[in-house]
Amino acid sequence: xxxxxxxxxxxxxxxxxxxxxxxxxxxxxxxxxxxxxxxxxxxxxxxxxxxxxxxxxxxxxxxxxxxxxxxxxxxxxxxxxxxxxxxxxxxxxxxxxxxxxxxxxxxxxxxxxxxxxxxxxxxxxxxxxxxxxxxxxxxxxxxxxxxxxxxxxxxxxxxxxxxxxxxx
Amino acid sequence: xxxxxxxxxxxxxxxxxxxxxxxxxxxxxxxxxxxxxxxxxxxxxxxxxxxxxxxxxxxxxxxxxxxxxxxxxxxxxxxxxxxxxxxxxxxxxxxxxxxxxxxxxxxxxxxxxxxxxxxxxxxxxxxxxxxxxxxxxxxxxxxxxxxxxxxxxxxxxxxxxxxxxxxxxxxxxxxxxxxxxxxxxxxxxxxxxxxxxxxxxxxxxxxxxxxxxxxxxxxxxxxxxxxxxxxxxxxxxxxxxxxxxxxxxxxxxxxxxxxxxxxxxxxxxxxxxxxxxxxxxxxxxxxxxxxxxxxxxxxxxxxxxxxxxxxxxxxxxxxxxxxxxxxxxxxxxxxxxxxxxxxxxxxxxxxxxxxxxxxxxxxxxxxxxxxxxxxxxxxxxxxxxxxxxxxxxxxxxxxxxxxxxxxxxxxxxxxxxxxxxxxxxxxxxxxxxxxxxx
Numbered sequence: 001x002x003x004x005x006x007x008x009x010x011x012x013x014x015x016x017x018x019x020x021x022x023x024x025x026x027x028x029x030x031x032x033x034x035x036x037x038x039x040x041x042x043x044x045x046x047x048x049x050x051x052x053x054x055x056x057x058x059x060x061x062x063x064x065x066x067x068x069x070x071x072x073x074x075x076x077x078x079x080x081x082x083x084x085x086x087x088x089x090x091x092x093x094x095x096x097x098x099x100x101x102x103x104x105x106x107x108x109x110x111x112x113x114x115x116x117x118x119x120x121x122x123x124x125x126x127x128x129x130x131x132x133x134x135x136x137x138x139x140x141x142x143x144x145x146x147x148x149x150x151x152x153x154x155x156x157x158x159x160x161x162x163x164x165x166x167x168x
Numbered sequence: 169x170x171x172x173x174x175x176x177x178x179x180x181x182x183x184x185x186x187x188x189x190x191x192x193x194x195x196x197x198x199x200x201x202x203x204x205x206x207x208x209x210x211x212x213x214x215x216x217x218x219x220x221x222x223x224x225x226x227x228x229x230x231x232x233x234x235x236x237x238x239x240x241x242x243x244x245x246x247x248x249x250x251x252x253x254x255x256x257x258x259x260x261x262x263x264x265x266x267x268x269x270x271x272x273x274x275x276x277x278x279x280x281x282x283x284x285x286x287x288x289x290x291x292x293x294x295x296x297x298x299x300x301x302x303x304x305x306x307x308x309x310x311x312x313x314x315x316x317x318x319x320x321x322x323x324x325x326x327x328x329x330x331x332x333x334x335x336x337x338x339x340x341x342x343x344x345x346x347x348x349x350x351x352x353x354x355x356x357x358x359x360x361x362x363x364x365x366x367x368x369x370x371x372x373x374x375x376x377x378x379x380x381x382x383x384x385x386x387x388x389x390x391x392x393x394x395x396x397x398x399x400x401x402x403x404x405x406x407x408x409x410x411x412x413x414x415x416x417x418x419x420x421x422x423x424x425x426x427x428x429x430x431x432x433x434x435x436x437x438x439x440x441x442x443x444x445x446x447x448x449x450x451x452x453x454x455x456x457x458x459x460x461x462x463x464x465x466x467x468x469x470x471x472x473x474x475x476x477x478x479x480x481x482x483x484x485x486x487x488x489x490x491x492x493x494x495x496x497x498x499x500x501x502x503x504x505x506x507x508x509x510x511x512x513x514x515x516x517x518x519x520x521x522x523x524x525x526x527x528x529x530x531x532x533x534x535x536x537x538x539x540x541x542x543x544x545x546x547x548x549x550x551x552x553x554x555x556x557x558x559x560x561x562x563x564x565x566x567x568x569x570x571x572x573x574x575x576x577x578x579x580x581x582x583x584x585x586x587x588x589x590x591x592x593x594x595x596x597x598x599x600x601x602x603x604x605x606x
Contacts, residue, residue: 045322
């Protein structure tokens with residue numbers, strides 16, 4: 001029961017705090033792409049892979065009091081902060097979740113910007129294409145973001161590091 | 169004349185209860201509709217198990233696909249000669265609209281969850297693989313099939329084209345809301361689509377709405393909101409969906425444990441083993457699924473036989489509202505008691521959450537999470553809808569989630585151990601009303 005909810009709560013436990021909905025979406029997608037057993041269904045949207053199922057599940061966790069959402073007003077948008085609550089911890093303690101240890105990857109992802117994670121998740125979305133094709137696709141689907149060659153190179157290195165970390 | 173420009177000698181029309189007529193003039197569209205892959209959509213219901221709640225909801229993915237095509241055709245007609253619109257994209261848009269749901273299978277939500285499938289993956293495969301649809305698209309020009317697949321997959325370079333088929337106010341949603349309202353017979357779900365089509369404006373990378381049309385869009389958002397709660401999240405439909413998923417789980421589990429079915433479930437074997445070829449995927453439709461469910465009623469395995477009998481004869485589970493935060497201990501007690509009386513809680517004590525359902529609410533797209541609906545203001549600037557509309561703003565922040573606990577009340581009523589029966593009922597019925605699924 002509520003296994004997928006518990007996996008997300010454990011993620012928040014590892015992350016301590018996640019700032020930004022876009023960042024949260026991309027973090028879960030990247031972990032899923034690297035083989036972590038998150039089951040939320042993703043589709044490609046304007047800002048890269050997006051899961052409505054994840055959005056609704058987070059909303060459920062907040063409504064249940066398992067995750068706390070803080071809304072912060074910025075100049076022309078709202079920013080959200082997420083943390084697991086004591087009720088969430090108590091609920092999670094009753095679960096025997098079989099998840100690999102991925103704390104280091106969560107910390108690594110959490111240290112990056114939403115813009116960078118949007119790039120990484122988009123690159124992973126086109127995993128069946130060659131590197132050259134992926135880079136071409138990035139410019140096609142995200143012309144306005146103007147990702148530089150350096151950022152793309154950094155993203156490839158980052159993906160390799162994440163993969164290696166999960167293999168160890 | 170090039171195939172892409174070929175027109176039928178006279179316009180063909182499909183009578184349609186929602187749009188009155190679906191108009192087809194392009195040879196390419198006419199040929200696509202005639203393919204076996206598109207005709208297969210007649211055998212897949214748009215709303216899966218909803219007809220067990222709203223008996224009129226027998227409409228198919230075929231009806232809906234034609235409807236989306238018709239809406240896009242009308243939008244493009246309105247866009248002709250407008251700035252930012254390139255009419256060379258006309259055929260591409262119409263093909264993508266027509267084919268956007270081509271990969272849906274029978275009861276696709278449950279099938280996708282249980283067998284870890286993705287209908288969008290099959291849509292891409294049908295368009296790009298060795299199919300009749302692919303051959304027609306490639307006759308238009310080499311690479312055209314890939315463009316259609318990219319528009320449907322939302323990775324096409326022209327975002328304006330993508331947003332016609334897939335955005336928070338797109339042809340897909342405008343058709344299914346109206347069509348589902350019509351066939352379920354509910355009075356919500358209706359909005360002034362003609363008005364919305366008139367106030368849609370193409371921009372460089374998305375469709376926006378002229379601010380004077382805001383009230384028509386508010387009506388659309390309200391319809392969407394009401395349809396979710398009244399139709400898509402209906403607890404009776406969810407009960408049927410729970411049973412359907414459990415049948416598929418049980419069949420898979422039996423197969424994995426080398427259970428001998430009385431008749432080999434040939435059409436399901438690839439689904440059980442997790443390697444479903446396109447050919448096998450296309451063979452499965454609702455008729456086949458119902459055929460197996462009929463047969464499985466006669467199986468020796470009591471669980472699959474009982475669940476199939478329930479699904480076929482609409483003997484659904486009852487439910488109570490459930491709060492996992494406050495009632496986790498009760499759930500654990502119930503789980504234990506069910507095991508003690510010999511009822512497998514894995515199949516007969518099921519929590520269903522709103523996030524287990526496939527529909528989505530309007531989201532204002534905070535922090536670029538998701539592209540919102542934009543209003544085109546008189547000064548040419550764009551404003552996000554909920555920042556301008558009090559109605560949309562008020563429903564955007566509402567609690568939209570729930571959890572229900574489903575169980576077979578009829579079995580509980582017949583438990584021989586009276587003490588355990590009492591204990592179970594006290595936990596279940598002590599939580600408030602037990603909702604009868606009629």
